[in-house]
Amino acid sequence: MAKREKQNHGGYLMRPEKGETMNPNGRPKKLITQMVEDLQNEGYQMYGHKEIVDSLIACLSLPKEKLIALKDSPESPRIISAIAEELLSNRAFKAILEIIDRVHGKSIQIIHEAKPESKEIRIVKASEYFEELANQK
Numbered sequence: 001m002a003k004r005e006k007q008n009h010g011g012y013l014m015r016p017e018k019g020e021t022m023n024p025n026g027r028p029k030k031l032i033t034q035m036v037e038d039l040q041n042e043g044y045q046m047y048g049h050k051e052i053v054d055s056l057i058a059c060l061s062l063p064k065e066k067l068i069a070l071k072d073s074p075e076s077p078r079i080i081s082a083i084a085e086e087l088l089s090n091r092a093f094k095a096i097l098e099i100i101d102r103v104h105g106k107s108i109q110i111i112h113e114a115k116p117e118s119k120e121i122r123i124v125k126a127s128e129y130f131e132e133l134a135n136q137k
Contacts, residue, residue, distance in 0.1 A: 001017065056099045056102065059080065059084060068084070068088065070084045
């Protein structure tokens with residue numbers, strides 16, 4: 001048990017015995033840590049990087065009817081619903097490009113000098129570079 005020691009200012013200081021702690025419950029958990037633990041105890045699955053990448057790739061290969069079913073299903077995890085919703089929107093092509101960039105990384109950019117005598121250097125996306133080459137032929 002902690003000893004109570006009188007101090008010069010008139011108050012007391014509680015000194016624990018060796019091996020004893022003054023905070024038996026420990027430091028309180030942070031809000032996010034506690035929330036994640038509570039959700040896991042309720043049976044919810046937490047998604048890590050690998051699961052998110054696998055979800056993105058799986059959604060890209062699904063037919064439209066299955067995406068609609070996943071988007072509208074109340075049992076679908078929110079991440080799957082959000083991916084399906086984005087892929088079904090008018091921005092689907094942009095969403096697909098963003099997903100591919102996120103999963104596999106951005107494509108390599110090619111540095112192309114416009115004119116050999118010029119000192120100007122442009123940075124061009126690979127798709128734009130190949131488009132220019134196709135238009136030159």
